[in-house]
Amino acid sequence: MPLTIQPNLPDPDGFYERLIALHRDLDLAGSRRVNARLILLLANHIGDPEVLDEAMRLALDPAAPRTHAR
Amino acid sequence: MLSTYAYPEFPYVPSEEQRTGRRVRHPVVVVGAGPVGLTAALDCAHHGVPVVVLDDNSTVSVGSRAVCYAKRPLEIWDRLGCAQRLLDKGVIWKNGKVFRHDRLIYQFDLLPEDGHRMPAFINLQQYYLEEYLIDHAHGFDDRVDLRWKHQVADITPAGDHVRLTVETPDGFFDMEADWAIACDGARSDIREALDLPFAGQAFQDRFLITDVVMKADFPAERWFWFDPPFHRGQSVLLHMQADNVWRIDFQLGMEADPEQEKRPERVIPRLKRMLGEDTAFDLEWVSVYQFACRRLEDFRHGRVLFAGDAAHQVSPFGARGANTGIQDVDNLIWKLALVLRGQAPERLLDSYSEERVLAARENLLTSTRSTDFISPKSTVSRAFRDATLDLAEHLPFARPLVNSGRLSRPTPYTGSSLNTADTEPFTGAPPPGTNAADAPVTAEGAPDWLLRHLGDRFVALLFLGEETAPPPDHTGTMAALAAQDVPIHVVTVGRRAGDLVDGAGLAHERYDATAGTTVLVRPDQVIAGRWRGPDPARLATARDRAIARA
Ligand SMILES: Cc1cc2nc3c(=O)[nH]c(=O)nc-3n(C[C@H](O)[C@H](O)[C@H](O)COP(=O)(O)OP(=O)(O)OC[C@H]3O[C@@H](n4cnc5c(N)ncnc54)[C@H](O)[C@@H]3O)c2cc1C
Numbered sequence: 001m002p003l004t005i006q007p008n009l010p011d012p013d014g015f016y017e018r019l020i021a022l023h024r025d026l027d028l029a030g031s032r033r034v035n036a037r038l039i040l041l042l043a044n045h046i047g048d049p050e051v052l053d054e055a056m057r058l059a060l061d062p063a064a065p066r067t068h069a070r
Numbered sequence: 071m072l073s074t075y076a077y078p079e080f081p082y083v084p085s086e087e088q089r090t091g092r093r094v095r096h097p098v099v100v101v102g103a104g105p106v107g108l109t110a111a112l113d114c115a116h117h118g119v120p121v122v123v124l125d126d127n128s129t130v131s132v133g134s135r136a137v138c139y140a141k142r143p144l145e146i147w148d149r150l151g152c153a154q155r156l157l158d159k160g161v162i163w164k165n166g167k168v169f170r171h172d173r174l175i176y177q178f179d180l181l182p183e184d185g186h187r188m189p190a191f192i193n194l195q196q197y198y199l200e201e202y203l204i205d206h207a208h209g210f211d212d213r214v215d216l217r218w219k220h221q222v223a224d225i226t227p228a229g230d231h232v233r234l235t236v237e238t239p240d241g242f243f244d245m246e247a248d249w250a251i252a253c254d255g256a257r258s259d260i261r262e263a264l265d266l267p268f269a270g271q272a273f274q275d276r277f278l279i280t281d282v283v284m285k286a287d288f289p290a291e292r293w294f295w296f297d298p299p300f301h302r303g304q305s306v307l308l309h310m311q312a313d314n315v316w317r318i319d320f321q322l323g324m325e326a327d328p329e330q331e332k333r334p335e336r337v338i339p340r341l342k343r344m345l346g347e348d349t350a351f352d353l354e355w356v357s358v359y360q361f362a363c364r365r366l367e368d369f370r371h372g373r374v375l376f377a378g379d380a381a382h383q384v385s386p387f388g389a390r391g392a393n394t395g396i397q398d399v400d401n402l403i404w405k406l407a408l409v410l411r412g413q414a415p416e417r418l419l420d421s422y423s424e425e426r427v428l429a430a431r432e433n434l435l436t437s438t439r440s441t442d443f444i445s446p447k448s449t450v451s452r453a454f455r456d457a458t459l460d461l462a463e464h465l466p467f468a469r470p471l472v473n474s475g476r477l478s479r480p481t482p483y484t485g486s487s488l489n490t491a492d493t494e495p496f497t498g499a500p501p502p503g504t505n506a507a508d509a510p511v512t513a514e515g516a517p518d519w520l521l522r523h524l525g526d527r528f529v530a531l532l533f534l535g536e537e538t539a540p541p542p543d544h545t546g547t548m549a550a551l552a553a554q555d556v557p558i559h560v561v562t563v564g565r566r567a568g569d570l571v572d573g574a575g576l577a578h579e580r581y582d583a584t585a586g587t588t589v590l591v592r593p594d595q596v597i598a599g600r601w602r603g604p605d606p607a608r609l610a611t612a613r614d615r616a617i618a619r620a
Contacts, residue, residue, distance in 0.1 A: 002465065005465045005466055005467050006466055006467055007466060007467050007469070007470045008467060009467075009470070009471075012470040012471045013436070013439050013471075013473060013476070015393075015457075015471075016443070016471050016473070017439050017442070019454060020442065020446075020451050020454060021452075023448065023450045023451070026450070028449055028450070029094075031449075031450040035450075043353045048243070052277050058464075058465065062463065062464040062465055063463075063464050070463075
């Protein structure tokens with residue numbers, strides 16, 4: 001299954017608000033930890049190595065050619 | 071003061087009641103002649119309710135304030151007979167563009183479909199809006215008593231009325247009102263006098279708001295920049311207004327000194343960096359604002375009803391301030407008129423607070439989210455913001471996360487105690503509690519709009535589909551509805567015949583209507599209930615529910 005790059009969040013503004021709120025009481029180091037944990041949790045949920053590799057490539061360079069995304 | 075606009079000066083006229091010292095009881099006193107108070111007064115006049123408007127000033131809104139008015143308030147002003155002049159003078163637009171650095175990353179269309187009388191938005195300086203509303207009110211001299219230089223100094227609830235202490239150039243006097251509508255703005259004296267908390271969040275970031283006169287070839291669109299080359303690290307917003315005046319907002323950050331930033335020596339170079347050395351422009355007005363999002367817990371306090379900025383204040387990124395205030399009074403005045411006539415119980419006015427607090431809550435939530443995106447308050451928040459922008463230029467999924475302001479839309483009164491819930495299935499059409507959809511129709515052979523046949527009264531839209539007349543067994547009883555104390559007027563809408571002919575089929579489509587579908591619409595053009603067949607008994611019950619006497 002290719003990486004979804006089309007909008008897929010039912011309530012984007014609500015999600016964004018909760019994401020920022022997650023960090024409200026954290027210092028910078030704490031936030032980095034939480035972000036890293038969040039990535040690992042979501043990566044495990046996704047599982048598919050092709051999707052994860054494509055996501056990592058696009059995170060590094062959002063303009064990179066898309067080989068496995070839709 | 072301004073090169074494109076001369077502020078009118080409205081005369082102070084001493085009132086009979088102050089001169090004679092004889093205290094008068096008025097049915098409705100509106101405090102504040104801003105956009106919301108003026109619209110409230112016009113709606114009172116429209117419903118035949120005499121109204122006194124008190125304003126501490128003697129002219130229209132001074133300086134740079136509201137610019138963008140949305141479709142729904144335009145529909146309300148159309149119902150009140152004063153939208154055309156606003157449309158003629160205003161700049162009509164519907165597209166927005168979002169830039170990062172100097173690149174377009176995302177654009178949106180606020181009204182992608184045709185077949186609506188009103189556009190998505192118009193831009194017009196607030197002083198024009200107020201001037202036109204005042205002109206329109208002068209047409210109802212017998213019912214709208216506009217009193218300038220009348221400052222309300224105190225308000226005292228007194229059982230079946232309220233007492234207002236008013237200061238004029240001739241001193242103080244007292245007047246009484248069955249009902250007072252507080253439209254006295256964000257710093258409401260009425261709110262203070264009643265000692266009501268105005269809770270919420272204040273933002274530290276400062277914004278430079280400039281109005282600039284120039285000949286420019288930007289299109290009539292909303293343009294928003296994150297971190298543009300001409301204003302590094304901050305955001306900029308551009309809007310076209312009437313008379314070649316342009317609104318340009320510069321985010322300044324939290325450290326900015328408002329007095330310094332307002333000086334032309336600072337403002338002009340900022341503008342030149344944006345517009346180029348060769349663009350000739352004049353400064354029309356400059357101010358520095360900080361924004362806040364807060365509201366009253368409840369908009370009804372006995373016989374005092376709060377509306378507009380006096381009831382709720384939002385940051386301006388979604389143009390929600392005046393737009394939602396106009397919808398407050400749209401919701402309020404028909405209810406107040408019924409209560410004054412003794413046709414509905416006072417508790418109908420609680421539903422005003424119930425429904426409009428719902429809207430204020432949504433506006434505050436949305437405006438707060440936009441403000442947090444535009445001026446992130448922590449390193450992490452900024453990192454997520456910048457990451458979203460990095461991704462949005464190339465990857466569509468991130469675009470809905472980019473929040474440069476979510477522009478004002480009506481809030482559905484979902485779950486309102488006035489709604490009659492669906493008992494039959496409908497799909498893709500506005501449910502009870504939502505404002506009625508417009509559609510092009512033909513009335514008496516001439517092109518017209520559906521919304522112009524709704525409002526001010528209860529209307530039952532009876533759809534005919536391909537039929538040419540309603541089912542005969544119902545015609546008599548349906549007509550009887552129009553003779554009840556709170557009448558329901560039946561308007562038939564058919565594809566081929568009827569009071570309104572829906573040749574293009576858009577009305578049927580937008581209401582998911584088939585032959586027999588009946589939609590009950592409140593005087594504020596909000597849907598109260600809908601059914602698959604015309605049933606006078608169910609209509610009367612739904613009407614009673616919508617006026618809180620069921
Ligand atoms: C920079 C900026 C941009 C904005 N842009 C938009 C926009 O694009 N779209 C939008 O919808 N909104 C916008 N707004 C918000 C909009 O200006 C307000 O929401 C709107 O003016 C509220 O109207 P109002 O009638 O409730 O209050 P006001 O306009 O504040 O009017 C209150 C009136 O009450 C009078 N008054 C006050 N106290 C008393 C007293 N004690 N006795 C008698 N009279 C009194 C005042 O003189 C005034 O005339 C913007 C605001 C700002 C600052």
